[in-house]
Amino acid sequence: MSQSISLAAARRIALAAQGFGGEKPNIVDRGHLRRVVDRLALHQIDSVNVLVRAHYLPSFSRLGEYDRSLLDRAAWGRKRERRLFEYWAHEASLLPLELHPLLRWRMAQADRGEYGWKSLRSYAGERRAEVEAVLVRVREEGPLAVSDFQEGRSRGGWWEWGDAKRALEWLFWAGHVTTATRRRSFERVYDLTDRVIPADILALPTPAEADARRLLVERSARALGVATEAELRDYFRLRPDHSKVAVAELVEEGILDPVRVEGWRQPAFLHRDARRPRKMDGQALLAPFDPLIWERSRTERLFGFHYRIGIYTPAAKRVHGYYVLPFLLGDRLVARTDLKADRQAGRLLVQSIHMELGAPAGSRDALAQELRRMADWLGLSEPALPAPF
Numbered sequence: 001m002s003q004s005i006s007l008a009a010a011r012r013i014a015l016a017a018q019g020f021g022g023e024k025p026n027i028v029d030r031g032h033l034r035r036v037v038d039r040l041a042l043h044q045i046d047s048v049n050v051l052v053r054a055h056y057l058p059s060f061s062r063l064g065e066y067d068r069s070l071l072d073r074a075a076w077g078r079k080r081e082r083r084l085f086e087y088w089a090h091e092a093s094l095l096p097l098e099l100h101p102l103l104r105w106r107m108a109q110a111d112r113g114e115y116g117w118k119s120l121r122s123y124a125g126e127r128r129a130e131v132e133a134v135l136v137r138v139r140e141e142g143p144l145a146v147s148d149f150q151e152g153r154s155r156g157g158w159w160e161w162g163d164a165k166r167a168l169e170w171l172f173w174a175g176h177v178t179t180a181t182r183r184r185s186f187e188r189v190y191d192l193t194d195r196v197i198p199a200d201i202l203a204l205p206t207p208a209e210a211d212a213r214r215l216l217v218e219r220s221a222r223a224l225g226v227a228t229e230a231e232l233r234d235y236f237r238l239r240p241d242h243s244k245v246a247v248a249e250l251v252e253e254g255i256l257d258p259v260r261v262e263g264w265r266q267p268a269f270l271h272r273d274a275r276r277p278r279k280m281d282g283q284a285l286l287a288p289f290d291p292l293i294w295e296r297s298r299t300e301r302l303f304g305f306h307y308r309i310g311i312y313t314p315a316a317k318r319v320h321g322y323y324v325l326p327f328l329l330g331d332r333l334v335a336r337t338d339l340k341a342d343r344q345a346g347r348l349l350v351q352s353i354h355m356e357l358g359a360p361a362g363s364r365d366a367l368a369q370e371l372r373r374m375a376d377w378l379g380l381s382e383p384a385l386p387a388p389f
Helices: 007-017 030-040 054-063 068-076 097-111 118-124 128-141 163-173 209-224 229-235 240-252 296-303 363-378
Strands: 003-005 084-088 092-096 177-182 188-192 226-228 256-261 268-271 282-285 324-330 332-342 347-355
Touching (some): 003 007, 007 209, 007 226, 007 268, 007 296, 030 054, 030 092, 054 068, 068 177, 092 097, 097 163, 118 128, 128 188, 163 188, 209 229, 209 268, 296 332, 324 363
Antiparallel strands (some): 324 332, 332 347
């Protein structure tokens, strides 16, 4: 018979699994950053740069101010410095190199035309010669971006995809190329995978598909602490039939314990190593793509917090703003604030703040403190808070 867990306990378990509640270091080094990335298993990448690129924010939320070049070097630095690689996991993501073998089955499926965007799958078959020609250019000329192809120079914008972009993206899905670096515009520069990923990582054995998916679900469970099968599946965007098999095997192995969480309709699963703190002292601004909150229905069930980012909503229909960050205090989400970095003026713009009903005393002061920390980290002047606040 499965054990029951209160909603408050589930919140604390989830927060502890995500790395909240500990004391933030005075000086963040590579070890701190590595432990955060290993705990979360990935940092989602997003192109929106209204505040700061999304992949920088999860580590700031957990560690406080840190040198972003630490993450840059881990992701796109010299080969011997690399600790991360880019691939499609939850979405476009930075992942620890050790997870590369666990995603090779996905690359192999893409190579066979069985995975990835449907618009690209023809490159696995009838258009294979086109991508082979692109691959030859990369092999002979070295790292290339879309803009290095003649077609790319005549097109602009994140979603202006021509044939060169599609071919490179299929090669990326299939694992033939990966990201060598990112240019100042955040444009991806592609290179052969074996020229980017360290040889010792490429030499690691490739698990069977079912084993790899089970290990991915186990990593999801570690990162979430307690979660439903759908949430475990969503972390690495697995298929329902695959995740259900993996969860059943992990339960049989004693790695996951079936539990009932107060107020949840679906059964949940608790990782056997999950911490169960009696108190949680979290304090953090959260990126819209932070793994604590990216699954919006989970956010609502855990925190009673209905959240939408705003960037995909027409201006007239936005309720809380454009780039809205929830604010964590203790074990609750107590506010949301719409932020923008005015880089030309050197200011952090706090465009709106909305406090949640029942936010505890001290929430405003704590939020003001966190906004000042955010401004300092980004090298911006202290924010002027909207009145009344």
